Amino acid sequence: MFCGDIKTRDYDLIKKQNATPIKIRKILLKSTNFVSYYDMRIKTNHCEVLFGEITWNSLNSCVDTYGYSSVYVLVDRNTKKHCLPYFKNQVNFSFELLEMDAGEENKHIQTCVLLWNVLSEKGADRKSLLINLGGGVVTDLGGFVACTFKRGIDFINIPTSLLAMVDASVGGKTGIDLGPLKNQIGIIQEPKMVLVDNSFLQTLPDDEYRSGYAEMLKHGLIREPDYFKTLSAYLDREAILPHIYHSVEVKAKVVTEDPYEHNLRKILNFGHTLGHAIESHYLISNNKKRLLHGEAIAIGMVLEAYLSTELTALPLANAKQIKNVFGSIYPKVSFDAETIEAILAMLTHDKKNENGNVLFVLLAAIGEPVWNQSVPESLIQKAFDFYAA
Numbered sequence: 001m002f003c004g005d006i007k008t009r010d011y012d013l014i015k016k017q018n019a020t021p022i023k024i025r026k027i028l029l030k031s032t033n034f035v036s037y038y039d040m041r042i043k044t045n046h047c048e049v050l051f052g053e054i055t056w057n058s059l060n061s062c063v064d065t066y067g068y069s070s071v072y073v074l075v076d077r078n079t080k081k082h083c084l085p086y087f088k089n090q091v092n093f094s095f096e097l098l099e100m101d102a103g104e105e106n107k108h109i110q111t112c113v114l115l116w117n118v119l120s121e122k123g124a125d126r127k128s129l130l131i132n133l134g135g136g137v138v139t140d141l142g143g144f145v146a147c148t149f150k151r152g153i154d155f156i157n158i159p160t161s162l163l164a165m166v167d168a169s170v171g172g173k174t175g176i177d178l179g180p181l182k183n184q185i186g187i188i189q190e191p192k193m194v195l196v197d198n199s200f201l202q203t204l205p206d207d208e209y210r211s212g213y214a215e216m217l218k219h220g221l222i223r224e225p226d227y228f229k230t231l232s233a234y235l236d237r238e239a240i241l242p243h244i245y246h247s248v249e250v251k252a253k254v255v256t257e258d259p260y261e262h263n264l265r266k267i268l269n270f271g272h273t274l275g276h277a278i279e280s281h282y283l284i285s286n287n288k289k290r291l292l293h294g295e296a297i298a299i300g301m302v303l304e305a306y307l308s309t310e311l312t313a314l315p316l317a318n319a320k321q322i323k324n325v326f327g328s329i330y331p332k333v334s335f336d337a338e339t340i341e342a343i344l345a346m347l348t349h350d351k352k353n354e355n356g357n358v359l360f361v362l363l364a365a366i367g368e369p370v371w372n373q374s375v376p377e378s379l380i381q382k383a384f385d386f387y388a389a
């Protein structure tokens, strides 16, 4: 692992590795205290998230060492086209390809049935390995397929979207939607490892990049005001690498302390109580444009920031600041009365319900979340007014 002064050490590294311009940019990122992201790893309870050069070597030696009977790689249409060729160049083992359609609307049980059947037909057994190469839909669903096939086979996540790199692929939440209701069916089980190679971001569409950025802003809001401030000036993919690493650090700390979401892990749901209801509503509304996960939770975070001013003493100035930051990055969505009513109906199904209550994560200050908060429905209407103003 290389830490410390980038200047001398990393220039050596550049020379040694005959680095390409992209790698050089990676190495020379910003401050002298930043790690170079070569050979970096972050540990959670049962898993390591690997960054940089060690990722592919580690994957190759893992497959070699564990003596898997067969290896399967799950892709969706887009990651098949954009990510699989690069993946093939990095690995030295043979594998069989599994494919699914892209997008949240395919994160459901029928896709699992299809994949379980293919695995079964191809003779996969308990010593098989599944590698999920894709965004959060592929890692969530692929993880669930792996955890349930023959009572559980090993899986490895290789996130290819920003959202999956900083959030979805880490922490072991696997799962699928039930109808339009998000993540209702699932298991918490960590992958064998997670490999983060930011080269995949080069082909990610801009709106998908923005979607992942929302989870990073969330990490700032729930843990570190300075991180939120840094990310408030929207950073492009050239500048994002150290922050991907940092977001994984934030998430890893939380999930290591509370892997099964008894307490602290709930803070990762900031923006998601209303965000999921909004996402679900748009998922089933044929006449409306789909909202990406990050777009929906960005709105959820503005709404829940307002609720925090009413219920947990977040200063209104902070809620306005949060609204302005999200407003500068994400397109504004207008909600009519009927839509708000439908979203409120979705809320009653939210997975965070306990004893019939819809519980929220709110903020007492930026960086200071409080969880298990009940919210009267009338305030939610006011939150939508705040968002619209």
Ligand SMILES: NC(=O)c1ccc[n+]([C@@H]2O[C@H](COP(=O)([O-])OP(=O)(O)OC[C@H]3O[C@@H](n4cnc5c(N)ncnc54)[C@H](O)[C@@H]3O)[C@@H](O)[C@H]2O)c1
Residues within 6 Å of the ligand: 076, 077, 078, 079, 082, 083, 102, 103, 104, 107, 134, 135, 136, 137, 138, 140, 160, 161, 162, 163, 164, 167, 168, 169, 170, 171, 172, 173, 174, 182, 183, 200, 201, 202, 203, 204, 205, 208, 211, 212, 293, 294
């Ligand atoms: N498990 C968790 O802890 C957790 C956390 C946050 C979000 N999630 C879940 O993650 C999902 C959202 O993840 P997402 O935004 O990655 O969605 P996604 O998997 O649908 O990926 C977004 C789109 O980008 C495409 N894509 C991915 N990588 C690409 C690349 N390198 N080049 C070109 N196209 C690429 C995909 O094919 C897809 O069309 C949601 O289902 C959400 O519930 C899970």
Ligand SMILES: [Zn+2]
Residues within 6 Å of the ligand: 167, 215, 272, 293, 297
């Ligand atoms: Zn999320």
